[in-house]
Amino acid sequence: MTSSPAHRSGHAIELAWLAVLATLWGGSYTLIKLGVATIPPLTLIAGRTLVAGGLLLLILRWRGMALPRDGATWRRFLFQACLNSVVPFTLIAWAEQSVDAGLATILNSTSPVFAFLLTQAFTPVPPTRRQLAGVAAGLAGICLIVGPQAFDGLGRQLAAQLAIVAATVCFAGAAVFGRNFQALDPMMPATGSLLCGAAILVPLSLCFERPWTLTPSAGSVFALLGLAVFCTALAFVLYFRLVRTLGPVGVTAQAYLRVPIGVLIGALFLGESLTPGVWAGLACVVAGVAAMAAPARRVRAPR
Template identity: 45%
Template sequence: MQNRSIELALLGVLALLWGSSYMWISLALPSFPPATLIAIRVSLAALALLAIMAARGIRMPLDRQNWKQFFIQSLVNSTGPWLMLAWGQQYAGTAVSSVLNSTSPLWVFAFSFLLLNHGERPGARQLTGALFGFAGIVLIVGIGALEDIGRNLVPQLVVLFGAALYGIAALRGRVFASLPPIVPAAGTLICASVVLVPASLIVDQPWQLTPDTTGIVAALTLSLACTALAFLIYFRLLSTLGAMGTASQAYLRSGVGVFLGVVFLSETLDLETFAGICLAIFGVVLINWPRAVKRQDVSAPVSAAK
């Protein structure tokens, strides 16, 4: 139980890191264009994780198969969703994008029936939790946001597809089960950097930028805390809480955003938003509630339970 409490605490930390990333992005964007900011985010995070690995004597694998898996993971877990959200949110609107982007636990549930064996699939309780969490997000963002769904269909579908990629990424995390969490985290970010850094050099010509102190601090925080540390926690949780449990942090991110707004921006917390946060938390609890373990025959040898 204590170990699970630690993992749930880490889930909260992950939600805090990724939930606060929107604030850091908004502070950094006046200094850095989107493509360059994302490139800085992934490249500095990759360097930070590589430095930690060097200090701990951990080496990256050199075989082609692992790097192929890292590259695919980078496409579905960072490069693809981040670029899709950055483009789609401009036209779909922030509120609708927040709702659509929070559907990743529902995508995990749907894709699990295509990719997992029967005994590994999430059950009815987890589906109920996913639906409660999604309802909470709708209340947090505002029910009025649903009225805009379908008005800018293509950008909204792009944001929704990005959320689906998050679901695939969570389910794919099992292929890295034999590696320390820091290895796939670093490998994924390295592969993302290989794509995004050249793109930013071509599109933005960042050597001409003159960022201010606020933008630099925000970019560093986004890279080191919201990406390097967050990815390290993410890959650990995939092996402890599983895909559905890890994806449930999507329901906590909006609550984190509201909390930061109340604390730092003097925003108010209305009843509808508070109810949404409670529903989202309840959904996360349902998703991560441990399954009942069948009682084994006491006469069975200990090794049979390993």
């Protein structure tokens, strides 16, 4: 059975939201780099989760909605928070004190591969050739876009780079675990997990970094607010919606889009030129994302 025009239109909308999510998270690395210039990593991420969770809670109340009260759901929120914010956000913020934002983006763009491998490990569904081709095309596109010069710093600051890879594995696990919230409005797990993350990070920040003694710059404060409102609150709502509609592998495919989006922004606003290799890489990335995020084709059942 072929998909209807309405079904194709709905999927196109989800892919558009996927591009928005990639743009929001693609810009987060630059904001983190600006933030950690004068705000320590734990305090930056504690503020990010606290402001974002508080904002979403206010929006929930405005919509007349209430968070679940059962312990089982909140335990899932807590586990999701550790996978999706507490551990990876902190690792990336710590690593970007010594690693460039561009290299962090590149290392973190491999999350679809880990999500694909985790999905295959925990579900009996065999991979399709289209999905395997999508993984390969996305990685090839990243290599074409960044070129070998982008990896000049690879091997230096090894601990920081491994921290970003560990954060990438966490993001992939969060996408797989996020399927447990399909029965909830996307704002519910977004708000609940961020509040759980803030409950963990704020006490740690108070104990180890004493934020009341800091004198952050205006640039770092604005970076923190941008991270909280756009790259976290808004992005998390989109994220849980897309986990439900595109699946864990499909939603992590936005990681491939972060690099070409950054390249295009640089070309439009900074006058950077695009080489033929970059255009070829863009084509590979778009093809890879489409292959990984496309819905499975349904066949007509025999009569």
